[in-house]
Amino acid sequence: MNQLPLIVITDLDGTLLDHKTYEFRAAQPALSCLRQMKIPCILNSSKTFDEMLGLRERLQNKDPFVCENGGAVFVPRDPGHGFNSEVTGSSYNSILKVLHQLRTQGFHFRGFNDMTATEVAAMTGLSTDDAELARRRNASEPIIWQDAPERLDEFASALSCHNLRLLKGGRFYHVMGMNDKSEAITFFRDYYRNHWQQEIKVIAIGDSDNDLAMLEAADFPIVIPGENATLTPANPAAIIAACKGPQGFNDALLALLKTIGKEQRHG
Incomplete structure (x- = not known):
């Protein structure tokens, strides 16, 4: 059983990574806290599988991840044995054929x-x-x-x-395809419910339009202010971070974990 029955599913660019520099140093305290509490941090990005492999290494992340806006889910097997994958979107070749036609x-x-x-x-x-x-x-x-x-x-x-x-x-x-980032919420809510044999809650963190479905499907959505505008998800539990990028990720996530921990202790 996990210390807290929680998982974090997060966007990368503009959220965990700085929009311009791709740095994440400001988020290190929150990332360390997640590792210490054994809370999975699932990266959910428009990035490709190959991009995500390098990023996971930089972030010291060994958890499952999601590529191309929910188009494919990857769950690590035993170390050195690759990943189990599930493609939920349309194939790249079929997309290119349609774009050529249009x-x-x-x-x-x-x-x-x-x-x-x-x-x-x-x-x-x-x-x-x-x-x-x-x-x-x-x-x-x-x-x-x-x-x-x-x-x-x-x-x-x-x-x-x-x-x-x-x-x-x-x-x-x-x-x-007709998939979006909320596919990750559905998939991993079931995955960890079966894995831990208990109900879980999902924290989702994002900053742009392609994160909206994910934020609205989460139990605890954290909205990072965007470069041009700030999302307003129709989820009453939504928290708006005070800062952009990794600093906002860090501060809002640490505050939320503290609040959830208190509620669990006194619940």
């Missing part, structure tokens, strides 16, 4: 598949090597919209005819 219909956009690693690096601030990892997609395609803003709804409608959706992230629009 481009011939007159929509103007540019995706990672159209860019070199150097171009992706320039747009994201990643190194060229890391940008190449970001181009290795499994279940989604980030795009830059180059058409009239009023055509976005028409584009989204055309995607929906192919069972795809358009989601706005921190830097890009993401073309993907």
Whole structure:
């Protein structure tokens, strides 16, 4: 049984990682607290599998993780034996075929598949090597919209005819299957309920539109102020962090853990 029947599911860019520098030093006290309390910290990002492997190492994270906005879930096997995976989204090749078709219909956009690693690096601030990892997609395609803003709804409608959706992230629009980041809440609530043989609560942390479904499905949502606006999830339990990025992650999560711990002791 876990010390607290809790799991944390968190976004990365703009939340656990600084939006511009990708640093997470300010969040180290909260991350250390989670490890000490044996509370899983599940990374849930638009990033690819290859990107996530390196990040987990930097973060000293050995917990399950979710790639490409809920498109694929990875659970570690025994050390050195890889991962069990479950793909919930549409395949990358099927997404590219639809995008090619829509481009011939007159929509103007540019995706990672159209860019070199150097171009992706320039747009994201990643190194060229890391940008190449970001181009290795499994279940989604980030795009830059180059058409009239009023055509976005028409584009989204055309995607929906192919069972795809358009989601706005921190830097890009993401073309993907009908999955979203809330898939992680459903999957891991069941996974840890079976693993620990007790009911669990989920803390979700995010900052942008593609985190909204995840925040609304959580027991304890923490909203990190975004670069341009702050989300307002329709979840009455939502907490708005006082700071952006990893500092906001750290302060809001530590305060919430303290509150939950007190309630459990006096409950």
